[in-house]
Amino acid sequence: MALAYVRPDDHRLALDLEALLTWAIRDQQADRTGAALHPAEAIAHYGLLYGLPTGAGVYRTGISADGCAVIANRFEMGADIDGGGAIRGIPPRVHPDAELVAEALEWLPSSERRVIQDHARHTDRPVWLPLVSPLGKTLRPGHKPGRYRHIVADVGWEATPRQSEIAQRYFDRGVSLFDRLGRRRIVEEERGFQFRILGNGTRQVLTEWCPLEPKHSAEEIAQANEDYAFWHGAMEALHARLRARPMRDHRLTAFTAPARPWDDNP
Known part of the structure; x- marks a missing residue:
């Protein structure tokens, strides 16, 4: 690991590469x-x-x-x-240090220069996606209000505790039977569900399910991560060039963005 030597009398403002670009591109x-x-x-x-x-x-x-x-x-x-x-x-x-950053950018290919400038102006990084997409509710076009709606299917009636049993559980746990607005907690929690009582006193609830599907396709994941890797490579090239160009009032530190963040968040 390479360490940069800083003189004790160096009073220049220390900025990492992303902060320096934000100042030079967005502000200056x-x-x-x-x-x-x-x-x-x-x-x-x-x-x-x-x-x-x-x-x-x-x-x-x-x-x-x-x-x-x-x-x-x-x-x-x-x-x-x-x-x-x-x-x-x-x-x-324009501050001479900002001019130096702009001159270093000019040496990069236009495609790399554009992507660096765009994210510097917006103070962000390209979006990357985990290799295994999280699951989300399945949405399909429907005839009801709203362009897309969840796909919901009935499973059937399943046994559920009676309200008196739920109240006893709350009491044992020290939970109030009233919510912070003074409403009966059990009634509010069960609002929107459909129940029925059988002849033997058993209570049942009508259960429903919604199928899940990946939020992002394999192509979307590959494209997003490829765009991130392209930006990261361009930033590394710019960082190497700026490290060799001493600035007057600013001192460039590190480039801290991970190269492959999806490896740590699969």
Whole structure:
């Protein structure tokens, strides 16, 4: 197990990878700073990141909001025309540590970058499912109100204790025969059930059952866990890259999300 050495005089804020991404992507919106670039500038920025030849695939269609052409226009007019200020939702200056996170994200494949950004904005992780799906009540379309209804079948009449016997059990356990609203407990608990009394005094209740089925299919489980594993691999790649990039005011700690949580919760 690798341990990170922390200098005693290191007063930077320690954040794990998920907390750092939430701050940089959701709060600082560092991944959106490219929205202020002219298309030519954005392509040039992309070329610098991935080593493309200068000017490759660049076509001039206008001028940027803060480029050389605008500066020349200001000099010629002797005035600065207010264009509405900063882009809504993006702070005028992004923290340099957040910019470093955004730059590290740019080196990831677009599919990995998108999934990391999406979960960072929502402050969550992909949903994973246990390998053995829990059982739930079977639902099928029905003609009654409500699109889906439980499948219920009658089993028959089964013997059940009389109310006097139930009351004696409550009394022996020290349980009040009245609920917190002052209602008779046994009457309220038996509400909705159907009973009958036989000639010998035996009481019976009409029992019903509902078949159970898995809540998730094998395909749904496999797809959900595959999506989680993809996100986890992308986060590990980003963590390795950021560990080699020292930040000014923040210190990256660990990435604590389990790689295969379904193995511990089968």
